[in-house]
Structures are given as structure tokens and as C-alpha cells.
Amino acid sequence: MPDSTITLEIFRYHPEQDEKPKFRRYEIPYREDWVVLDALNYVKDRIDGTLAYRWSCRMGVCGSCGMMINGTPRLSCAAFLREYYPHPVRVEPLANFPVERDLVIVLEDFMHKLREVKPWLIRERERPLSEGEYHQTPDEVAAYKQFSMCINCMLCYAACPVYGLEPRFLGPAAIALAQRYNLDSRDQGRAQRQAVLSSEDGIWDCTLVGECTVACPEHVDPAGAIQRAKLASTIDWYRRVLMPWGER
Amino acid sequence: MTGPYHQPMSPTWWLRNRAYFLFMLRELTSVFIAGYAILLLILLYQLNAGRDAYQSYLRFLAAPGMVAFHVIALAAALFHTVTWFNLTPKVLVVRMGGRHVPASVIAGVNYVAWIVISALVAWIVLRG
Numbered sequence: 492m493p494d495s496t497i498t499l500e501i502f503r504y505h506p507e508q509d510e511k512p513k514f515r516r517y518e519i520p521y522r523e524d525w526v527v528l529d530a531l532n533y534v535k536d537r538i539d540g541t542l543a544y545r546w547s548c549r550m551g552v553c554g555s556c557g558m559m560i561n562g563t564p565r566l567s568c569a570a571f572l573r574e575y576y577p578h579p580v581r582v583e584p585l586a587n588f589p590v591e592r593d594l595v596i597v598l599e600d601f602m603h604k605l606r607e608v609k610p611w612l613i614r615e616r617e618r619p620l621s622e623g624e625y626h627q628t629p630d631e632v633a634a635y636k637q638f639s640m641c642i643n644c645m646l647c648y649a650a651c652p653v654y655g656l657e658p659r660f661l662g663p664a665a666i667a668l669a670q671r672y673n674l675d676s677r678d679q680g681r682a683q684r685q686a687v688l689s690s691e692d693g694i695w696d697c698t699l700v701g702e703c704t705v706a707c708p709e710h711v712d713p714a715g716a717i718q719r720a721k722l723a724s725t726i727d728w729y730r731r732v733l734m735p736w737g738e739r
Numbered sequence: 740m741t742g743p744y745h746q747p748m749s750p751t752w753w754l755r756n757r758a759y760f761l762f763m764l765r766e767l768t769s770v771f772i773a774g775y776a777i778l779l780l781i782l783l784y785q786l787n788a789g790r791d792a793y794q795s796y797l798r799f800l801a802a803p804g805m806v807a808f809h810v811i812a813l814a815a816a817l818f819h820t821v822t823w824f825n826l827t828p829k830v831l832v833v834r835m836g837g838r839h840v841p842a843s844v845i846a847g848v849n850y851v852a853w854i855v856i857s858a859l860v861a862w863i864v865l866r867g
Binding site (some may be wrong): 504509510511584587589590591597634652656700701712714715719721722 | 741742743744745746748752753755756758759762766826829830831832834837
């Protein structure tokens with residue numbers, strides 16, 4: 492049916508004009524091969540140019556286009572209209588984040604938390620380039636590979652009720668990325684990250700709801716990363732208590 | 740000009756999807772476990788207080804309401820135990836011979852230990 496349509500209910504909020512957000516309905520052509528992002532682009536190009544949202548790659552790599560689609564955090568470039576048709580599709584900004592405008596969230600908090608866990612290789616002594624690269628066996632790569640797939644799309648934060656209730660919580664992606672470097676054989680920075688990870692707002696805030704892992708489009712399993720960090724932290728504690736003479 | 744809009748979190752957020760609801764159910768099991776622990780402590784206290792006190796407490800525990808509570812507490816304990824055992828593979832990632840030990844094995848070890856310890860306790864209690 493070439494002339495069938497689908498309804499989008501889009502969360503609109505313009506801080507210059509609106510006290511409160513409202514939903515606006517848009518009737519657009521239904522195409523079986525369209526994703527929600529295509530539908531938003533249609534609205535912006537043809538119906539209402541004031542609609543604001545983030546997107547870039549259209550192929551699940553950049554992590555910019557995360558939104559709540561019918562209440563579930565998803566990449567809008569990976570959510571097909573045909574999954575919802577003929578029912579209306581409700582599009583909202585990612586939950587648990589303040590909204591800048593329409594579907595655009597304020598992401599400073601996440602950026603700050605990301606920097607806090609120092610997601611880069613930390614060496615006690617940087618090897619000069621002349622000594623060549625750091626080698627890793629396939630096994631050593633496999634130890635952290637899964638956690639390195641994170642695209643910083645923040646869907647896991649939108650899925651996490653702990654972050655919603657306690658915004659100081661470091662959160663799934665930041666902890667998963669800290670684990671990614673902690674498990675990297677080239678890295679020597681675990682002690683530096685530990686102060687943030689095992690702090691009051693770190694791993695122990697997590698009550699293992701597990702929805703971060705369900706929401707993750709890259710199968711990073713942040714819930715698993717957090718629980719493994721808890722185990723490592725607990726082992727640290729026992730070591731300190733039972734073997735105070737051991738190396739710190 | 741009002742600035743960023745802060746999305747409120749509804750008090751019924753845990754009814755929004757099945758996973759949140761099951762999570763809350765798992766958290767709620769702790770209330771029944773705590774209740775059971777208190778009843779058990781009182782049992783020890785009454786045992787120490789003498790035969791009459793102990794017998795009258797046993798009669799109190801045999802009341803239908805108390806039996807119902809214990810059945811619910813048992814169901815809660817089982818639900819909590821099973822959900823946590825099934826989560827252990829997330830926490831314990833063991834590599835042996837260059838391969839991950841399968842999740843079913845990691846969770847399975849817990850179940851085996853559970854059965855063995857339960858059998859041991861049952862043997863101690865039931866041997867007379």
C-alpha cells in the first residue's frame with residue numbers, strides 16, 4: 492500500500508517558549524524500510540523544520556541518535572517503523588537526562604563521568620616509540636574486547652532506574668569502560684580508577700536491575716562489567732584485611 | 740526562557756516493564772527473609788526460656804496465618820536464590836585453556852552445592 496501512513500507522537504520542548512514539554516502528532520508516509528530516524532528526517536524536511544534531534548551516521552556506529560521509542564531506549568537508526576506499524580510511534584528524549592530541546596538531551600554529566608574513569612591506557616612509564624608497540628596475544632585482547640565496543644550512546648543510562656533515582660551514580664557505560672581498561676594487559680592504571688569506581692557513587696550503587704545490558708545495542712554487557720568490578724573490589728578488600736603486609 | 744527540562748521519574752517506574760517489576764519483586768523478597776529470620780531468633784529465645792514457652796510458640800507457628808507466611812517466605816527465598824544463581828556467570832568469568840567456562844557450568848556449580856548442602860542439613864535434622 493503505497494499511500495499508507497503512520498503517526499509519530501514526538502516530544503517537543505522549546506525552552507524559549509515552553510514552560511513544559513508537549514507531544515505533537517505527525518502523520519507521515521509509511522515505508523517498510525524506514526527506521527524512526529528516517530521518519531524524523533521526513534518530519535524535519537517536509538513538515539516542521541524546528542524539530543531538534545541528534546544524529547550522524549545512520550548505521551549504529553556513532554551513538555548519537557538514542558531516544559525513547561515507545562518507552563524503550565533505542566538507537567532511532569536501528570528501530571524500524573515496521574516493528575510498530577500500524578500503531579503510532581511515540582518518540583521521547585532519553586529518560587533520566589535533562590532535555591535541552593525536543594529530543595536533544597544534556598550530556599555534560601555523562602561526559603564528566605566518562606573523563607573521571609580515565610578511559611585510556613595508563614602506563615607507569617611510557618615506552619618510547621623506538622621500542623615498538625605493546626604486543627598482546629589474542630587471549631589478552633579477548634579479555635576486554637567486549638567492553639571496548641561501547642559507542643557512548645547512553646541508552647544504558649536511560650534504562651537504569653538507579654541512575655534515574657540517584658543521578659550521582661557513575662553509571663553503566665562509564666564503569667564498563669573503566670573495566671575495559673582495567674582488563675587490558677597494557678594498562679597499569681587500575682589503582683587510579685579504583686578511587687572513583689569503588690566510591691560511594693561508583694559500583695556499589697548498582698543493584699543489578701540488568702536493563703543496561705538489555706538496552707545496549709553493542710552487546711557490551713555493562714551489568715556484567717559492574718558485577719565483575721564489584722568482585723575485583725571485594726578481593727582487593729580481603730587482600731588488604733587478611734594480608735596487610737602484601738603489596739598494595 | 741526556562742532552561743533544560745528535568746524529566747520526572749514516576750513513583751510507579753517499576754511497573755513500566757516486566758524486568759523492572761521482577762527486579763522489585765526480587766528486592767521485596769528480602770522483607771520475607773528478614774521476617775523469617777526474626778521468627779527464627781524468637782524460636783531460639785523461646786527454646787532457651789523453657790519447655791512451656793517453646794511449646795506455646797510452636798502452637799503459634801502452627802496457626803494458618805503463620806503457615807501461609809512461611810510458604811510465601813519459602814517461595815521468596817527460592818525466587819531470590821534462583822535469580823542470583825542465574826546471575827553468577829555475569830560476576831564470575833573464568834577462562835580455562837583459552838576458553839570461557841560456559842555460563843551453565845558456573846551457575847550449575849551453585850545448584851550442585853545447594854543440593855549437597857541441603858541434603859547434608861536434611862540428614863543432620865532428620866536422622867533423629
